[in-house]
Amino acid sequence: MTQSTQPKSVATQLFLTDEQLRKGTEAMFFAYRGFTADPDRILADRGYGRAHHRAIHFIHRSPGTTVNNLLNILGVTKQSLNRVLRTLIEDELVTSAVGQKDKRERHLHLTPMGVALERSLSDAQRDRMRAAYRAAGAEAVAGFWQVLEAMMDEDMRRHYEALKDKTE
Amino acid sequence: MTQSTQPKSVATQLFLTDEQLRKGTEAMFFAYRGFTADPDRILADRGYGRAHHRAIHFIHRSPGTTVNNLLNILGVTKQSLNRVLRTLIEDELVTSAVGQKDKRERHLHLTPMGVALERSLSDAQRDRMRAAYRAAGAEAVAGFWQVLEAMMDEDMRRHYEALKDKTE
DNA sequence: CAGAATACGTCAGCTTTGTTGACATTCCAA
DNA sequence: TTGGAATGTCAACAAAGCTGACGTATTCTG
Numbered sequence: 262m263t264q265s266t267q268p269k270s271v272a273t274q275l276f277l278t279d280e281q282l283r284k285g286t287e288a289m290f291f292a293y294r295g296f297t298a299d300p301d302r303i304l305a306d307r308g309y310g311r312a313h314h315r316a317i318h319f320i321h322r323s324p325g326t327t328v329n330n331l332l333n334i335l336g337v338t339k340q341s342l343n344r345v346l347r348t349l350i351e352d353e354l355v356t357s358a359v360g361q362k363d364k365r366e367r368h369l370h371l372t373p374m375g376v377a378l379e380r381s382l383s384d385a386q387r388d389r390m391r392a393a394y395r396a397a398g399a400e401a402v403a404g405f406w407q408v409l410e411a412m413m414d415e416d417m418r419r420h421y422e423a424l425k426d427k428t429e
Numbered sequence: 430m431t432q433s434t435q436p437k438s439v440a441t442q443l444f445l446t447d448e449q450l451r452k453g454t455e456a457m458f459f460a461y462r463g464f465t466a467d468p469d470r471i472l473a474d475r476g477y478g479r480a481h482h483r484a485i486h487f488i489h490r491s492p493g494t495t496v497n498n499l500l501n502i503l504g505v506t507k508q509s510l511n512r513v514l515r516t517l518i519e520d521e522l523v524t525s526a527v528g529q530k531d532k533r534e535r536h537l538h539l540t541p542m543g544v545a546l547e548r549s550l551s552d553a554q555r556d557r558m559r560a561a562y563r564a565a566g567a568e569a570v571a572g573f574w575q576v577l578e579a580m581m582d583e584d585m586r587r588h589y590e591a592l593k594d595k596t597e
Numbered sequence: 598c599a600g601a602a603t604a605c606g607t608c609a610g611c612t613t614t615g616t617t618g619a620c621a622t623t624c625c626a627a
Numbered sequence: 628t629t630g631g632a633a634t635g636t637c638a639a640c641a642a643a644g645c646t647g648a649c650g651t652a653t654t655c656t657g
Contacts, residue, residue, distance in 0.1 A: 277562060282555045283490075284574070285562070287592060290483070291585040292577035293461055294504060310642060315458070322451075328605065336462060341644055343606065365604040365653045387450045393579035394445055394453070397572065404565065404572025406452070409460035411561035417459040424455060428448055478613050496635065509615050511636065533623045533634040 299385035307378075312337075312345045314382055317371065320355060321379045322424060325368045327360070334420050354378060467553035475546075480505075480513045482550055485539065488523060489547045490592060493536045495528070502588050522546060 300314050319334055320326060328346070332339055346369075349355040354375035360366035371379060394402050413421060468482050487502055488494060496514070500507050514537070517523040522543035528534035539547060562570050581589060 277559055279555070281570075282558045282562075283551070284593065285558050285570075286486075286551070286554060287589060288574055288577040289461065289464055291582075291589045292580040293457065294585055295581045296457055298582060312643060318454075322455075329603090337643085338645065339605075340607080340646085344643075347606090360604095363604080363654075365651095367605065383451070383454070386454060387447070389580060390450045390453050391445050393576050394449070396579040397575040400568070401572030401575040402449070402453075404569030405576035406456055407565040407569040408561050408573035409456040411564040412460040412557060413463045414459075414466060417462055421455060421459050425452065476612095480614060497633080505614080506616065507635065508617080508637085512614075515636090528634095531624070531634085535635070 295389060296386070299389055300382045303382055303385055309348075312341070313349060316342065316345050316349060317354065317375060317379050317382065320369045321371055321376070323427070324370050327366045327368060328357075329366070331369065333416075336417075349375070463557065464554070467557055468550045471550055471553055477516075480509070481517060484510065484513050484517060485522065485543060485547050485550065488537045489539055489544065491595070492538050495534045495536060496525075497534070499537065501584075504585075517543070 297311060301311065304310060304314055315335055316331065319331055323330070328339065328342070332342055335342060346355065346357070350357055352374075353372055356370050356372055357367045358370070360368055397405070410418060410421065465479060469479065472478060472482055483503055484499065487499055491498070496507065496510065500510055503510060514523065514525070518525055520542075521540055524538045524540055525535045526538070528536055565573070578586060578589070
């Protein structure tokens with residue numbers, strides 16, 4: 262039933278063949294590899310991994326964010342995030358400050374060194390995105406965003422939209 | 430390095446604001462989570478991980494493929510792949526046959542049980558893709574593919590195209 | 598105000614999945 | 628025929644997830 266491309270209601274059925282769905286799956290797989298390849302190289306040189314990149318990215322994006330908020334965005338356990346955060350703080354890329362209003366909270370910021378690393382990581386990643394966007398064109402990019410947004414889980418889309426609103 | 434990014438004509442430059450590039454980064458991150466979420470649940474129930482999914486997917490896609498070929502597609506070390514393959518073979522989801530022509534090679538196939546698991550995994554993943562495609566529309570999907578393809582590394586794109594040709 | 602709830606950190610231990618290194622087998626070419 | 632690639636396996640280690648348990652502030656609430 263999944264394999265047979267069949268009698269079609271030309272408009273929607275033809276559009277959603279198994280072939281096209283599978284093609285999208287493989288495209289996502291191969292593209293994601295490219296997407297992470299450049300930052301991964303930089304990170305490896307300094308003994309960090311992708312988990313460090315994610316933490317740095319979202320702290321940069323939401324300076325002063327709390328540990329708990331970061332947890333929700335990243336979708337990992339606090340033990341897992343803590344391990345990463347600890348090394349980043351030790352290495353003086355991130356600072357953790359007790360909250361003014363609620364002293365249980367810790368507010369996270371990048372240090373100048375952290376900002377510099379974030380910059381080099383996102384520059385590397387952006388170069389590839391820029392090239393891809395340019396190759397594909399403006400309309401393609403609009404479609405790209407639409408499909409990605411539609412693919413997110415509900416709560417991830419909430420985070421995504423919240424971040425988007427911060428700068429638009 | 431790989432990309433000779435250069436001339437800055439106003440038209441393209443304006444189009445590629447940092448905002449838009451960052452938006453794409455975050456969209457990829459959040460969407461990829463959704464993309465893997467459904468199969469991950471099924472896999473976890475059976476004690477497998479994402480690595481098993483990838484192996485099963487590409488063996489299904491290229492029956493009789495060799496370990497070495499799979500290695501190139503997946504981009505991991507043979508030792509890493511071997512571990513996954515060993516459990517799949519033990520669990521009788523995959524068979525490994527000594528090559529006729531070259532006895533160093535092992536040709537991989539899914540067993541009926543393997544096919545059944547592949548089916549349930551791809552069904553789960555496809556449901557989400559289908560919904561996303563439908564929500565975004567045909568034009569958006571075309572753009573989605575274009576951008577993803579442009580984002581791949583050169584050699585990944587080669588694999589991608591080779592697979593595409595098999596069924597088109 | 599006492600106790601429950603929240604935010605954060607940490608210890609211990611386990612799993613998946615990546616890595617290198619060492620090694621056996623097989624093929625091919627000089 | 629022999630030495631070097633190529634292919635695949637076994638062993639040991641590392642990164643980064645996870646669960647569970649617990650300690651310590653701090654805040655909220657009945």
